[in-house]
Amino acid sequence: MIEVKDLHKKYGDVIAIEKITLSVKKGELFGLIGPDGAGKTTLMRILMSLLLPDTGSAIMNGLNVVTDYKKVRLITGYMPGRFSLYPDLTVEENLKFFATVFGTTIEENYHLIKDIYQQIEPFKTRRAGKLSGGMKQKLALSCALIHKPEILILDEPTTGVDAVSRKEFWEMLKRLKEMGITILVSTPYMDEASLCDRIALIQQGRLMDVATPHTMINSFAEDLWAVRTPKIYDTSKFLELLPSILSVNSFGQVLHLVTKKGVHTSDSIQQFLSSQGELEIAVEPAVATIEDVFILLMNHHKPKQ
Amino acid sequence: MITTEPVITVKNMVKKFGTFVANDNLNFEVYKGEIFGFIGANGAGKTTAIRILCGLSTPTSGEMKVAGFDIYRQTEKIKQNIGYMSQKFSLYEDLTINENIRFFGGIYGMKIGERKARTIEMLERLELKEFANRKIGDLPLGWKQKLAFSIAILHNPRIVFLDEPTGGVDPITRRQFWNLIYEAVEKGITVFVTTHYMDEAEYCDRVSIMADGRIVALDTPEKLKKQYDAANMDEVFLKIAR
Numbered sequence: 001m002i003e004v005k006d007l008h009k010k011y012g013d014v015i016a017i018e019k020i021t022l023s024v025k026k027g028e029l030f031g032l033i034g035p036d037g038a039g040k041t042t043l044m045r046i047l048m049s050l051l052l053p054d055t056g057s058a059i060m061n062g063l064n065v066v067t068d069y070k071k072v073r074l075i076t077g078y079m080p081g082r083f084s085l086y087p088d089l090t091v092e093e094n095l096k097f098f099a100t101v102f103g104t105t106i107e108e109n110y111h112l113i114k115d116i117y118q119q120i121e122p123f124k125t126r127r128a129g130k131l132s133g134g135m136k137q138k139l140a141l142s143c144a145l146i147h148k149p150e151i152l153i154l155d156e157p158t159t160g161v162d163a164v165s166r167k168e169f170w171e172m173l174k175r176l177k178e179m180g181i182t183i184l185v186s187t188p189y190m191d192e193a194s195l196c197d198r199i200a201l202i203q204q205g206r207l208m209d210v211a212t213p214h215t216m217i218n219s220f221a222e223d224l225w226a227v228r229t230p231k232i233y234d235t236s237k238f239l240e241l242l243p244s245i246l247s248v249n250s251f252g253q254v255l256h257l258v259t260k261k262g263v264h265t266s267d268s269i270q271q272f273l274s275s276q277g278e279l280e281i282a283v284e285p286a287v288a289t290i291e292d293v294f295i296l297l298m299n300h301h302k303p304k305q
Numbered sequence: 306m307i308t309t310e311p312v313i314t315v316k317n318m319v320k321k322f323g324t325f326v327a328n329d330n331l332n333f334e335v336y337k338g339e340i341f342g343f344i345g346a347n348g349a350g351k352t353t354a355i356r357i358l359c360g361l362s363t364p365t366s367g368e369m370k371v372a373g374f375d376i377y378r379q380t381e382k383i384k385q386n387i388g389y390m391s392q393k394f395s396l397y398e399d400l401t402i403n404e405n406i407r408f409f410g411g412i413y414g415m416k417i418g419e420r421k422a423r424t425i426e427m428l429e430r431l432e433l434k435e436f437a438n439r440k441i442g443d444l445p446l447g448w449k450q451k452l453a454f455s456i457a458i459l460h461n462p463r464i465v466f467l468d469e470p471t472g473g474v475d476p477i478t479r480r481q482f483w484n485l486i487y488e489a490v491e492k493g494i495t496v497f498v499t500t501h502y503m504d505e506a507e508y509c510d511r512v513s514i515m516a517d518g519r520i521v522a523l524d525t526p527e528k529l530k531k532q533y534d535a536a537n538m539d540e541v542f543l544k545i546a547r
Contacts, residue, residue: 034475035446035447035473035474035475035476035478036446036473036474037445037446038475132347132348133347133348134347134348156473159472159473160347160392160469160472160501161347161501162345162346162347162349162501162546163501163503163539163542163543163546164346164542164543164546165346165347166501167543188472188473188474189502190476203475232508233484233487249476249477249480250480250483250504250508251504252503252504252507252508252537252538253507253526253537291476294475294476295476295477298475298476298477299477
């Protein structure tokens, strides 16, 4: 449904995305995971025909984003990272505007937005600029859907949104996917990766890996340990001295320690810590999260200065 | 170094905007040297409370003291004794690292000699010495946030307020940022922090959770998890806020 090949874009001397190749299947919920400045927005803006690539190509359902840009816009729905509806129009007026621009009506595609729009319908006469963050987000999604797009592109829809509202938003995406819409969504929150069918990890304009979240977690190439300690900060300082250590990072209430494959056992790490006078510490093998995978790959791809 | 000496005291804090009650009778204390987490859904009233505690907004009623100063009559004193950084506004993009430091040092009334000494020390620790004349706008977000935090505590404030300091930052930088927080705490600075990352709530000494303008829970992460029979803070938050 989305075919990206060797896509490259520079801003002056800064490489925003570097020879990205990627394909998203029809009906897939595909996540673009990476921090600010990784190139997520640039890629999405090129796909939406809002920005021209320097080289490479992008095809959306058979349409070239450069030469067929008018048709591309008809089959895609877009929710930019920054709220970009008309603040002076009411909720209903905004929705009507987007429907009219695409030559349709609210009634015709109401079934698509019903679940989402119903939650803000009681406020339909309120100006969009006066809505709360969560309501703005729902209106923006409704406006992106009103012309029944085949592909939905969402640029960080959950950034700055609290944990509860984020979960609700992902439930909405799941329902849209079940209606057959192909969804490309970006997020800086690594814990949202597991909610996607497939994900791409992006950092400094490059794709570090593309796979299902499950595959990525299972192919974690090194040994990972969860270390429980009453003194997270102190223990992590000690662990940095452990032979064959690759990294140690805090993950909530535990430390995640990564060591070269096959070098250590829980006992050998425990012994090392006791020899440093660190007692009362539990070490056990742990299953990687996407954030562990991301950190490991980031350490492989040393950042450019 | 957590003590029981309060550096922030909030009694019956109420803030109304027209008929809307943003803060509905808040009561809590923050102790010297602790990392105090301030968690809640969007619109729960966190930012309103922080603005009041920073002396930027006047409460409708209640008694509050920050760093020993009264929130109604001594807001200028409060501003000199606190540091503040947020995700949205931290530093001036068009100024260089050095210029930002000079600017904020000036605002906080630091003596020139002291400012210069601390600038060198800070840039060496962050390994940014060779970039001192680069514009902030040209730096990666992770650097900016680490720098913004260091500048927010340059004048050695008693309390630093951090409003979603790690939003959108990569996972390695996010952890380096927390190491900076721990270092600040070692120096005796009290940290008041808001975040949407629930793993970061685990790093706080105590966490307060707001919903609809009220504080609905306040305790150590350990005790909150026990109280709500939850495996982690994410579950605690979902149980409370849903």
